[in-house]
Amino acid sequence: MTPGYAVLGLMAGGSLARLWWTVATPPARMPLVRSTADRQEVPVPAGRPNILIFMTDQEQAQVVAPDHPCVTPNADRLAHEGVRFTNAYCPTAHCCPSRATLLTGLYPSGHGIYNNVSNPTAIHHSLRPGTRLFSEDLRDSGYNLAYAGKWHVCDDEDPSDRGWRQLEISAGKGSYMHRSIDMWRRFPDHAQAPPERGRGQIVRPGWGHYQTYASTPDKGPKGYEDLHDYRVVRSAINTLPELAGARQPWCLYVGxxxxxxPYVVPRRFANMYDPANVPLPKSLRDSLDDKPRAYQRVRRQYWGQLSDDELREAIAHYWAYCTMMDAMLGEVLDALDATGQADDTLVLFLSDH
Structure with a gap:
């Protein structure tokens, strides 16, 4: 299993109860839960709480851990006022099985999703027959459910098939990556890509170059107004007043x-980090002798092409990306506060792996 840690943000003093869960390597011999809140009784909302889930993709826990240079004020607030799970585990390093585990409460061997589903070589494209998602339990209990953003759980169903009302959706049913060799043969230029590579690029013969990171012009005062993720966030923000105005409890998922x-971010965020100040991980020069041989091959053929300076630039852009996601998280939390239902809402911030 992929080592990780999760954070349960549970705010004391009559404030919002919030849950934060993300992935990183846990310290040795630590208990599952570490409380960062004052040791006092936490008020429990009367009745059934609303649930707000904000899920990023491939966000390392270390970037939101204490004393990390990545700027994440909204995640920091959740951690400071809550309870942190520092010895939990992500069940797999792949997006789809990890997401399926979150939604089902089962290991991959139970729900049947073992690797990413949106390609022809997936072991399974569907959840195991009879597998039930927590959304179905919430629906049957009278919750009003809305889903905005990335699905990427199975390839033959959408959130609407499992009890959710769909808003802005990505990586849904049959959405992308159904590629075969015949399809690639229709694009011979990819096979003839020049051997020279640009800054931050990886040469992949037959596949075209891969741009690992880049900065783009700001689009609006926030820098990210034209991005798909912001359309997802806006769709969630716009539906919050409707959910709050209904009589039944609600669950809103934002992914x-x-x-x-690739780490492509507006310059406003990219300029926050100087690559010269980014340390390279100690594991960078690991021999990988105790890992599957495929790890060595991938590093030799692809990631080993990047210089140390390019790796620092890539990490700096990744931190910038995480800071931008944190800004969007803050917008959703502010919108929730504006509904007046914050004290009756459980908020989960997490990443799939």
């Missing part, structure tokens, strides 16, 4: 694609 690679 971003960021900070998944």
């Amino acid at each position: 971003t694609v960021g900070p998944h690679d």
Whole structure:
């Protein structure tokens, strides 16, 4: 299993109860839960709480851990006022099985999703027959459900098939990556890509170059107004007043694609980090002798092409991406506060792996 840690943000003093869960390597021999809140009784909302889930993609826990240089004020607030899970585990390093585990409460061997589903070589494209998602339990209990953003759980169903009302959706049913060799043969230029590579690029013969990171002009005062993830966030923000105005409790899921690679971010965020100040991880020069041989091959053929300076630039852009996601998280939390239902809402901030 992929080591990780999760954070349960549970705010004391009559404030919002919030849950934060993300992935990182846990310290040795630590208990599952570490409380960062004052040791006092936490008020429990009367009746059934609303639930707000904000899920990023491939966000390392270390970037929101205490004393990390990545700027994440909204995640920091949740951690400071809450309870942190520092010895939990992500069940897999792949997006789809990890997401399926979150929604089902089962290991991959139970729900049947073992790797990413949106390609022809997936082991399974569907959840195991009879598998039930927590959304179905909430629906049957009278919750009003809305889903905005990335699905990427199975390839033959959408959130609407499992009790959710769909808003702005990505990585839904049959959405992308159904590629075969015949399809690639229609694009011979990819096979003839020049061997020279640009800054931050990886040469992949037959596949075209891969741009690992880049900065783009700001689009609006926030810098990210034209991004798909912001359309997802806006769709969630716009539906919050409707959910709050209904009589039944609600569950709103907000899923971003960021900070998944490639790390392409507006200059406003990229300029926050100087690559010269980014340390390279100690594991960078690991021999990988005790890992599957495929790890060595991938590093030799692809990631080993990047210089140390390019790796620092890539990490700096990744941190910038995480900071941008944190800004969007803050907008959703502010919108929730504006509804007046914050004290009756459980908020989960997490990443799939």
